[in-house]
Amino acid sequence: MKYYIFLFFLILSWSSKSQISTYVRPCMSISTIEKEGNFFQVINNSIATLNFKNTLKRVNIIPIKKPIASDTIFSEYAKDITSYLFNKDSNNLFNVRKILEFSEYASSDVQSFISNNSADKDQILTQIATEMLGKVYILTIDLKKVETYKDYYDRKEAKRKARNERTRKLGGEVSESNQKPIERKLYGYLCDFGFKLRQVNWTPEMLNYFYTNCWIDENTPESERVKKIDNFSNLQLSSKVVWEELQLDVSVGKSKSKRNGRFIEPTQEQMNKILTSSLPLGIINQTNKSIVQNVPEFKIFNVLSSTYPCKSKIGTKEGIRNNDRYFAYEKIQKRDGETLLRRKGVLYVNSVVNNEKDNSLASNFLQRGGRSLYNGMMIYEELDKKINFDFNYNLSTAPLNLSSYSLSIGFGPFGKRSAAYVGLSIGASTFQDLNYVYNYGGNYDADTATRVTISPDGYSLLVGLEFARAIYLTKRGNLFLYPNFSVNAGFLSFSNKDGEDQDFEDEEYEPSPVIVDTRFGIGLGFHIVPSVSIFYKPSIGVNIAAWESNANDDDDESESEFRTISEMGEDIKRSRFNFINTISLRIHI
Known part of the structure; x- marks a missing residue:
């Protein structure tokens, strides 16, 4: 029955x-x-x-x-x-x-x-x-097709030989790289x-x-x-x-x-x-x-069993992992009876429980943006590609600002309670009447070379690597500290020697300096919406090394020499230690 x-x-x-x-x-x-x-x-x-x-x-x-x-x-x-x-x-x-x-x-x-x-x-x-x-x-x-790496290498080798044979028949010369057999490293x-x-x-x-x-x-x-x-x-x-x-x-x-x-x-x-x-x-x-x-039914969803700390009764049995992303939704019923889901916040898995035998156990989640959540809200798994695009504007007033505008492509968050990030930055800036000193002549030996002072206009290109961590200050995760550290290389290019009229002459050496700096600071971030954040990042920049490409005026040989930053001109000396204010907009996908 x-x-x-x-x-x-x-x-x-x-x-x-x-x-x-x-x-x-x-x-x-x-x-x-x-x-x-x-x-x-x-x-x-x-x-x-x-x-x-x-x-x-x-x-x-x-x-x-x-x-x-x-x-x-x-x-x-x-x-x-x-x-x-x-x-x-x-x-x-x-x-x-x-x-x-x-x-x-x-x-x-x-x-x-x-x-x-x-x-x-x-x-x-x-x-x-x-x-x-x-x-x-x-x-x-x-x-549809299964082959061994041996068969794969044999096929590539046959193509290489056939391509070389066609080149020879047409009277061409086979390059040195194409003369080498395919290296068979894998099985x-x-x-x-x-x-x-x-x-x-x-x-x-x-x-x-x-x-x-x-x-x-x-x-x-x-x-x-x-x-x-x-x-x-x-x-x-x-x-x-x-x-x-x-x-x-x-x-x-x-x-x-x-x-x-x-x-x-x-x-x-x-x-x-x-x-x-x-x-x-x-x-x-x-x-x-x-x-x-691609199939919604295979995404994990559940209800919040408690909030602050946020918990839901899913765990190892469902295959969830630390730092998986979930969106929290509130059910809204319209007058016509239709039920809608309205997104209220974003959560990341902080601690996964083993619920294989005990369904009453709940995993912990940390909210990282959104409004206040309450028990019974639905949470839905949402794939996090962990890719960030940061659009940065540098407010520094130093004589030499290596990057006024920059774009950072980063990855994160990683980790548990505080989220770690790593990113690559590309930036650019311009300068005018930069006081710059370089060594000219005397085979560029510091004791015999002529020290030449110029005031060029030009621009700099910056490439940098940044490490950061978000430390959330509120239970909703909207406000967070953002300690960060970066290492950057700035490439300076001079468009003229002294103002608009004095270009470098053909026989003179045009310097191409590279300056390496480090920046460290503690920023403040705010989630406008869960996937968009704005930052204020004050930091201290320190120029730690520099070198300059040299072209010998007696022959075509080129050299590079390390330079003492304090000897490269008053503007660069003054920029050795500088306070940098950066405003950033981040889009997270």
Whole structure:
């Protein structure tokens, strides 16, 4: 009787579109397209037998992983999945033990919804099963080409020889680089493949038909069993393609060891390990990455169980990682009854709990921008590419400002409570009447050279590497300190010697100085919106080294000499220690 009650609730909850606000893991079966060829068969068999539980933590894996023909009717495959989910045995009897087991594991915070009343528990698990049946997928991997690195190198070598032969026939000369054989450093395999992800269309009508006309258990009269077995064998379950990638590639190459200057060929055991384990795992990883990025149902979502500290009952069981990004949403109901999600803040995972056996445990999140959050808000996983674009304006009034305007391309955040960043800056500035002293003549020896003072106009180009860390000051993470340190190289170019009329003469040396500086300071940042921030970054700049390219006036040889900054002119001396004010706008994606 319990099973009938369960199925009644299942149909009722689906037809009324009842939902609970919790993450329910999709169910997925993995299949491969049958193909001739030893490599294809070995990889297909490995995909069918390997355990991908640690790789595919976002799904309940249905262990029906058999190679299928390209013309297979997916309705038959879907029926196999249905038989598994409803635990069909050799006597054609169904039960709900398997789907209840999946349901209890599928929801991360199911324990908080289940009371000691068993009826309540059945109803909650029924709702989870309802959501889960709407998330049953068939992943079909199509291997297109598999080759060893040896074959890959042979192919490149053949192309090199053919290209050189054509060059010779046309009377050309083969370059020295093209005369060298291809270096064969790696061993392993390369694979081209594609995949399709299909969703089984379990509709309320189909579920009702299945329960009424196909379901058999110990209470089903013998007179009805033959008919129901026949109905199930003719059951047509449709599916739709929700995502596909026609062309992906993965390679697993390992460096060859060297002996006496020569590469040692790998053993057959080493090659077999890559083919049967590393390569199939690489294919699944690449496929999983594409699916998670492009299919919303595979993104993790849940409710906030508490705020400040922000917690949600997801963890290692769902495969979340430190510093994953989540957006928090508030549900807004319009007058016409439509429910909208309005984004209120951004959260990053700070501490991941192991909830494999205890669903009541919650992972910690830190808010980094947005408005105040409250219990029950939905949080949705959002891929963070960790790329930042900073547009900087330098307010320094020093005689030599290496970069008035600059663009920084950075990566971050990394780390837990405070977020680390690293970035590369490119900037430019102009100057006028710069007091500059350089050594001219006397083979540029400091004791014999002529010290020439000029007042040129020109510009500088700066390349720098910056390291920084955000330290959040408020619970919402809108306001934060930004200690930073950078090392920069400024390249000076003079457009004239003294003002507008005196250009450098051809026989004179035109100096090309390079100045290296370091900058360190503590800035203050504010999140305008979660993905856009504004900074005020005061810092102290210190010129630590300089050198100057020299061209000998007696011959064409060129040299570089290190210069003492204090001897390069009053303006550069005054700029050796300077206070820099920078305003920055950051866009984070």
